[in-house]
Amino acid sequence: MAYDPIHQFQIQKLIPIEVGGVDFSFTNASLFMVLTVAGASAFLILSTRGRGLVPSRWQSAAELTYEFIAQTLRESTGSDGMRFFPFVFSLFMFILVANLWGMFPYFFTVTSHIVITGAMAVMVILMVVGFGLWRHKFGFFQLFVPRGVPVVILPFIVVIEILSFLSRPLSLSIRLFANMLAGHITLKVFAGFVTALASLGAIGVLGAILPLFATVALTALEFLVAALQAYVFAILTSLYLNDALHPSH
């Protein structure tokens, strides 16, 4: 159905593949993930091919993205955290490019699926826990014991802190997925109003003007959200990584 706002999120098998009873089909989600990686790689490789001392426009765009993420990471974790730069930058580029691909009409938005955002969030939290344990051994658990808390309520606080820590991948994934899902549904619903109203005749066409403007405005907003959510994911990742680097504050 044309006006079904959920239809755009359906997974379709493009090339059915089955190995040992497990479904490995190449779906539209896979296709757009491949496109995302290809897009991000093409942007960075092609734009830095010239390597001019005076950068071209494309090169300067690539340098700006690099500097932006490097600065974000450095501000939240210090120079020590720069070892995570490839990780954070890849996450940022993947989310940004996936979001932007999703802005094309009829395209599939990879980041509107919680499986994908969840996988990225779990990856982040595993890295935090893994690196934290490797670097600080048992000292990593200081993270859950705030200072200056009376001994009587300390067990409660520790449990709450642990729950709060465990809820991070959840909120990280929910935030990105909910933003993309809600934005795309809203856009589709408003755009659906335009066609539905316009098919009603002269008065309908007049009435369709308002949702048309709303659609245009929402499209602009969606571009903002696309970039913003990639940034939010990157900055939260670097803040969590900072916990792994410096658990005792």
Next chain:
Amino acid sequence: MDDRNAKPGPSVDRDDRELAERLHALERELDKGRAARDTEASRDAAPARPGMALGFRLAADFVAGVVLGAALGWGLDRLLGTSPWGLVVFLLLGFAAGILNAMRSAGLLKPGPPGPDDRPG
């Protein structure tokens, strides 16, 4: 633009030495910059964000705590057969964790351990 390429020719040796010296000078400058950057006080400046993004963020932080608490409690009940106590206790704890998350996101809890949105100090 003169430092773009070292010119080939008989003066390569001298150029190499000059280049090395310049590299060292640059290294020192960069080190100074790095040191300054690490002690920068501008870390507390929160980036400006539109209200809707902040709202989404607080909501996600809070909901995540509650959902995680409920899921953990339910799972424990299933495993240990303590229904409904695990759900009751962990839902409440999850609620507390959600509030903690949201307050940290909003920057209302500056001192204390770093949370989802705390800037290191």
